[in-house]
Amino acid sequence: EKAVYAAETTFALPDDNSLIVLVSAAALPGGRAILTFFDITSRVNAENALKGANDKLSLLSQYSVDHLHASVDQIIETVEEADIHANDATTRGYLERIRTLAWNVVRQLFLTESYKDLGALPPVWISVQKSLETARLPSDDGSVSIRCWADRLEVYSDPLFSDVFTHLLENSLWHGGDGVKNIVVTYHETPGGLDLFIKDDGVGIPAGKKHQVFEYDAGKHAGIGLFICRQIVEVTGMTIRETGTEGMGAQFVIHVPPGGYRIEGTTEDAPPLPPSQGLERFTLKHRTGVTVRELVTGEFHLAEALWTDYHNTKGDIRTDRIFAAFSGGEVVSVARCRRHPDGLEVDGVFTPVSQRGHGYANAVVQGLVEACGQEDVLYMHSVWDLTKFYGNFGFVPIEEKELPPTIRERFAWAQGEMEGANVKPMKREPIPV
Numbered sequence: 157e158k159a160v161y162a163a164e165t166t167f168a169l170p171d172d173n174s175l176i177v178l179v180s181a182a183a184l185p186g187g188r189a190i191l192t193f194f195d196i197t198s199r200v201n202a203e204n205a206l207k208g209a210n211d212k213l214s215l216l217s218q219y220s221v222d223h224l225h226a227s228v229d230q231i232i233e234t235v236e237e238a239d240i241h242a243n244d245a246t247t248r249g250y251l252e253r254i255r256t257l258a259w260n261v262v263r264q265l266f267l268t269e270s271y272k273d274l275g276a277l278p279p280v281w282i283s284v285q286k287s288l289e290t291a292r293l294p295s296d297d298g299s300v301s302i303r304c305w306a307d308r309l310e311v312y313s314d315p316l317f318s319d320v321f322t323h324l325l326e327n328s329l330w331h332g333g334d335g336v337k338n339i340v341v342t343y344h345e346t347p348g349g350l351d352l353f354i355k356d357d358g359v360g361i362p363a364g365k366k367h368q369v370f371e372y373d374a375g376k377h378a379g380i381g382l383f384i385c386r387q388i389v390e391v392t393g394m395t396i397r398e399t400g401t402e403g404m405g406a407q408f409v410i411h412v413p414p415g416g417y418r419i420e421g422t423t424e425d426a427p428p429l430p431p432s433q434g435l436e437r438f439t440l441k442h443r444t445g446v447t448v449r450e451l452v453t454g455e456f457h458l459a460e461a462l463w464t465d466y467h468n469t470k471g472d473i474r475t476d477r478i479f480a481a482f483s484g485g486e487v488v489s490v491a492r493c494r495r496h497p498d499g500l501e502v503d504g505v506f507t508p509v510s511q512r513g514h515g516y517a518n519a520v521v522q523g524l525v526e527a528c529g530q531e532d533v534l535y536m537h538s539v540w541d542l543t544k545f546y547g548n549f550g551f552v553p554i555e556e557k558e559l560p561p562t563i564r565e566r567f568a569w570a571q572g573e574m575e576g577a578n579v580k581p582m583k584r585e586p587i588p589v
Contacts, residue, residue, distance in 0.1 A: 291321035304341040304438040305527035308420035314391040323381030332358025344531035355407040421453035421473035444515040446481040448523035466506040489516035498560035502536040534584040551582040
């Protein structure tokens with residue numbers, strides 16, 4: 157009911173010609189229906205002609221690229237051979253200039269071949285987590301921890317979006333210096349959309365070069381990579397900038413406009429996503445031996461099973477982000493970050509009695525804070541005995557009146573006497589982990 161159904165069909169005409177028609181149908185009260193027939197023959201013919209022209213242009217472009225490759229290879233080989241026989245610095249200088257120009261052509265061919273399909277296919281909803289999983293990453297010795305806290309996030313983007321992660325992670329791993337130990341992917345909703353962060357703890361980018369790194373001529377291969385990142389995200393109205401601090405690490409921010417992202421389960425048009433299986437490379441690996449990641453909505457029951465002994469707490473897929481620590485495939489500790497109209501509240505931190513004493517709560521709170529607390533203020537109601545524990549993660553005691561109204565309402569029954577109820581409000585400012 158109230159739905160409109162449409163389909164394309166072909167009508168044969170008496171003169172042996174045909175019409176391509178878009179037929180739409182909608183139900184009316186009383187068991188009636190309304191049918192609409194719209195002649196789209198000209199549009200379809202124009203689309204087919206355009207596709208044919210594009211196919212021919214693509215074929216011509218491929219021929220050109222192949223011939224250029226062969227020519228450039230011959231130029232470079234000739235230069236190398238001539239360099240062997242050159243006897244003076246002037247000649248070698250000319251050869252070096254020719255070599256540089258040849259490699260410039262190679263860079264242009266790299267762009268042409270790799271991204272000839274950019275914008276050619278319609279945008280699609282793409283899982284940020286899956287994009288990271290399919291990115292082509294340089295091999296490393298495992299000394300760099302890559303953690304992604306965007307398990308439930310999708311963006312509307314060109315199908316080449318995974319290449320953005322390829323180039324951004326390459327930038328961190330190749331140019332961040334020996335000090336790079338952590339690369340973290342998080343996101344933060346804003347009144348103007350959503351910001352997706354990719355940050356590392358390397359040497360960072362000098363302030364004077366921040367606006368240049370996305371230009372085509374910014375550098376060698378890295379310059380091309382960041383240039384490509386900007387081209388890909390801009391297809392659907394996203395933007396990218398670098399906001400890190402030199403000496404503390406690079407931070408790339410992809411801004412997604414309203415309507416260009418969805419968080420699984422929070423709206424009707426955001427369908428459930430499957431959990432990541434066997435991909436622990438992008439989870440938090442804690443010193444206690446557990447791994448920590450965010451649960452997708454289809455896994456909320458895992459947390460609720462533990463919460464049976466914690467006030468029988470239930471998760472709300474529209475407002476909650478739930479984090480779990482896993483040991484041997486079993487959930488051993490959970491924590492929740494709930495979005496209220498006026499702030500974020502941390503609660504539901506719980507470890508079953510049989511699993512206590514191993515530091516699992518430390519692990520799951522560390523994961524939650526890293527995922528939710530780098531750009532947002534976090535509030536919580538802590539029992540007095542645990543204020544020191546939460547203080548280790550940057551939480552400080554505050555007065556009850558400092559809590560946002562909707563978060564304070566949860567303890568309205570205390571009638572302003574939270575201390576008498578063994579509860580202490582706490583707050584954590586958005587500082588990097």
